[in-house]
Amino acid sequence: MNWRSVSLASVPPQPWKNGGGTTRELLAWPAGADWRVRLSVAEVVADGPFSRFEGVQRWFAVLRGAGVRLVVDGVAHTVTATDGPLAFGGAADTCCTLLGGPTQDFNLMLRGGSARVQRVQGQLQVAPSASQFLAVYTGNEMASVVLGAEAAVFPPHTLLWRDVSATHPLPPITLDAPGALWMEISP
Numbered sequence: 001m002n003w004r005s006v007s008l009a010s011v012p013p014q015p016w017k018n019g020g021g022t023t024r025e026l027l028a029w030p031a032g033a034d035w036r037v038r039l040s041v042a043e044v045v046a047d048g049p050f051s052r053f054e055g056v057q058r059w060f061a062v063l064r065g066a067g068v069r070l071v072v073d074g075v076a077h078t079v080t081a082t083d084g085p086l087a088f089g090g091a092a093d094t095c096c097t098l099l100g101g102p103t104q105d106f107n108l109m110l111r112g113g114s115a116r117v118q119r120v121q122g123q124l125q126v127a128p129s130a131s132q133f134l135a136v137y138t139g140n141e142m143a144s145v146v147l148g149a150e151a152a153v154f155p156p157h158t159l160l161w162r163d164v165s166a167t168h169p170l171p172p173i174t175l176d177a178p179g180a181l182w183m184e185i186s187p
Helices: none
Strands: 004-007 022-029 037-044 057-064 068-072 075-079 086-089 094-098 103-110 114-120 123-126 133-137 143-147 150-154 158-163 173-176 180-186
Touching: 022 133, 022 158, 037 133, 057 075, 057 114, 068 086, 103 114, 103 180, 114 123, 123 180, 143 158
Parallel strands: none
Antiparallel strands: 004 158, 022 037, 037 103, 057 086, 057 103, 068 075, 068 094, 114 180, 123 173, 133 158, 133 180, 143 150, 143 173
């Protein structure tokens, strides 16, 4: 199977752009400061502002913890580990308040293009669109991915991704991954 993977534990933490916490960058494509797609997991241990990213669309999902209250350009959103990802502009004035202690959070950032991001609560069958990247973050449990005659099992806290731009059309994909995040990304 042509899925590439990276485990959360294999990526060292790095400081946030605003210095207020740490994140583990699982994927930046293309590599370096001029990325168009960035997937990361952050540890949020205190209330405070989010870093601003001009020209970036963001998707934010709580992976672990009681959740957060995000105020994005004056509009409040409560996001918990059972909610779907929240999409908002990276240039927005965004402030985070923890609802009951530290959280672990997943972030997709995209410069240009579009994405579809959803939380999987068990099994998902999908016929991928014309996305260039398919990605899954496995969360707290093992995940299996079946693509045509190919099948693979991946451990918890792992990002899987696959460039599908040269292989379309793809057969339907079956994902069995409680608590995972599924992404179709067109940068």
